[in-house]
Amino acid sequence: MSERTAGDVMDDVPALADTTGMKEPPATARGMRMRATLVAAARTVFERDGFLTSRLTDITAEANCSTGTFYTYFASKEEAFTAVLEAAQDDMLHPGMPRLADSDDVVAVIEASNRAYLVAYKRNAKLMALMHQVAAIDPKFKELRVRRSQLFAERNARHIRDLQQRGLVDASLDPLLTARTLSGMVSRAAEDSFVNEDRDVEEVVAVVTTLWVNGLKLAA
Structure with a gap:
């Protein structure tokens, strides 16, 4: 996996929840x-x-x-x-596909990125389900989640666009729509596999990685 550039730093991504106005942490x-x-x-x-x-x-x-x-x-x-x-x-933060260098094995990077997300999701499956529940009743929390998802999609879209420019990915695909669609697929697969069922992580990694690669029409 390649090193991240300055544009890949996650400082611009909103926190999971708005901590404004919370009581100060204890001093002792x-x-x-x-x-x-x-x-x-x-x-x-x-x-x-x-x-x-x-x-x-x-x-x-x-x-x-x-x-x-x-x-x-x-x-x-x-x-x-x-x-x-x-x-x-920190345990649940997953920035998506990192910036890829020319020497990177693109399929391996996508697989590793999917694995990192799915392992963290399964470890926190009950909390992820709880977040869906709260988002359904709290508009501010829902807005924050939508904004986070949008930023992750935009980041993945930049990397998909880079792969297109390098001739590795189908150039006819809209990068942002593709990023949203593939990321949404992984998220839904994680929910179905780890909240509604108890599937093996590697089984899910294999399926979603294949769908990512096929969806991008990634050149061999």
Whole structure:
């Protein structure tokens, strides 16, 4: 896999959730441990019970602390959910296909990129399902997810365009529409395979990589 250029840096991609207005993190090691315990408890409860039916008291029971302790760190259940996403961000962040150098094996890079996404998705499948649920009831959260998806698609489109210019990919394909379509296919395959079923990651990697390569009409 090639090194990323400055244009591939992910700093411009929005976070998984808007942390504006959240309470400041604790200044002490003990406070940080308690907050981390609450975040872990919140994730357990949200993934087990769903966001809508979970209660603040369920979170405090899981964390073995009082309601007062909860409010020391979070203003609401919604803020705790934001903290859960913030904690999972690095594990779930997947920038898509990287910029490819002339010496790269394009198929191998696409396969590795798909594998990284699918492994992270399966590891966080319950949280991914939870994010779909929250997006259905929270317009701001839905907008943030749409914006993230758009930026990832634009990044992949730039790399598809580069491959077209190098004569490796069907030049008649619209790069952005192709990127959206193929990325959407992988995302849906991940949901069906890991949320609705429990398929082997490598099985899914093989299928979606074949569809990526065939969809691009990638030259051998």
